[in-house]
Amino acid sequence: MTDLISARWIFPVDTDPIENGTIEIQDGLITAVHSRSIPEARNLGNVAILPALINPHVHLEFSDLKEPISPSLPFTDWIRSVIRFRNQENRSIPEAIQKGSLESSQSGSALLGEIVTTDFLDESYTGTTAVESVSKILFREIIGLQPDQHHDCLSLATDFLEHSIFQTENHLSSGISPHAPYSVHWDLYEDLTSLAERKHVPLAIHLAETRSELELLTSQTGEFRKMLEDFGIWFESLFRKNQKPMDYLKQLEKVENALVIHGNYLDDDELNFLASHSNMTLVYCPRTHSYFQHDSHPWKEVINRGGRVALGTDGKSSNPDLELWKEVQFLSRLKHSYSANNLLKLVTLNPAIALGKENEWGSLSVGKKARFFFVKLPDSGSSEIDSLLFHQENEVFPEPGC
Numbered sequence: 001m002t003d004l005i006s007a008r009w010i011f012p013v014d015t016d017p018i019e020n021g022t023i024e025i026q027d028g029l030i031t032a033v034h035s036r037s038i039p040e041a042r043n044l045g046n047v048a049i050l051p052a053l054i055n056p057h058v059h060l061e062f063s064d065l066k067e068p069i070s071p072s073l074p075f076t077d078w079i080r081s082v083i084r085f086r087n088q089e090n091r092s093i094p095e096a097i098q099k100g101s102l103e104s105s106q107s108g109s110a111l112l113g114e115i116v117t118t119d120f121l122d123e124s125y126t127g128t129t130a131v132e133s134v135s136k137i138l139f140r141e142i143i144g145l146q147p148d149q150h151h152d153c154l155s156l157a158t159d160f161l162e163h164s165i166f167q168t169e170n171h172l173s174s175g176i177s178p179h180a181p182y183s184v185h186w187d188l189y190e191d192l193t194s195l196a197e198r199k200h201v202p203l204a205i206h207l208a209e210t211r212s213e214l215e216l217l218t219s220q221t222g223e224f225r226k227m228l229e230d231f232g233i234w235f236e237s238l239f240r241k242n243q244k245p246m247d248y249l250k251q252l253e254k255v256e257n258a259l260v261i262h263g264n265y266l267d268d269d270e271l272n273f274l275a276s277h278s279n280m281t282l283v284y285c286p287r288t289h290s291y292f293q294h295d296s297h298p299w300k301e302v303i304n305r306g307g308r309v310a311l312g313t314d315g316k317s318s319n320p321d322l323e324l325w326k327e328v329q330f331l332s333r334l335k336h337s338y339s340a341n342n343l344l345k346l347v348t349l350n351p352a353i354a355l356g357k358e359n360e361w362g363s364l365s366v367g368k369k370a371r372f373f374f375v376k377l378p379d380s381g382s383s384e385i386d387s388l389l390f391h392q393e394n395e396v397f398p399e400p401g402c
């Protein structure tokens, strides 16, 4: 059966916005996008139809938090608090994950790049329609700084990629996430990037997130060293000397899809390198970035140099909610010269490409999934869609009937 929906605005995203267009849908796929309104179509009125949002970086395990974990500074104090929170015994991680899936779907995200630390995949990611309506790339997080953890960590990653759930559940696929340079030994990092290359899966790493991470890599001093000493896991040759985020970026050249999470303190050469590699995406989490009070983020530099940027929410351990639309609204209020359509790419097409799912997701084009996000536009006389789309008061909804 063919379904027709029309509205005041349609944003295919990969082409210019269409005023008074119609989308044709059959069996859950888009079969045509018409640049005119068709009388038989269900007309949604003064609404913009966008592709469903795609959140490339989230940690659903923290979705039971009511507010971000504090203190946010210094960063290693935040990490210590996160570890304490993770070790609480009275929490159900599968329940937190299911809660986060629901919050994501209700706020319009239909595909997530989810960082996984649990072994309970079935309980966490299957079982209810609401949870399964959100497709996910599950990135197994690997933390292993000690040389004697190398073998077990590599086995964990390899076994995860072969988990039967990825054969039985269409809405799930796999990836790997070496957590960060300060929590994964260099030798293990090299092997994990090789594994991602061999298995053709995406890889995500938190990189150049803080100045203290750079200090640890270059001179093995600062708050990270202190934290590792306190944990009793520091020894002199734990890190190679004089390393930079560039060393980590170069390893990513061989990976099909690499997500560089944060990249707050990448230098000019590193931004150029990232921007000139089409397999790499810089993932910027605007409200999390603001929570940690970082220097201004280099997202515009990457776009202006021809690179790819996508927006993520990160987890509720550093963000008040999982509403990706609020991230792009946040960005729309910063100083920039991008059109609404170009900002929309950061939450639709770019994360789809980053996750290797652009054949199915990320734009309203023929053959892609008929999954949408709707924005009710203000009833002003203005037809300036660029200035209307991201209004704070606009009502948004993931289903046309809402």
Ligand SMILES: [Zn+2]
Pocket: 057, 059, 206, 261, 314, 315
């Ligand atoms: Zn993260």
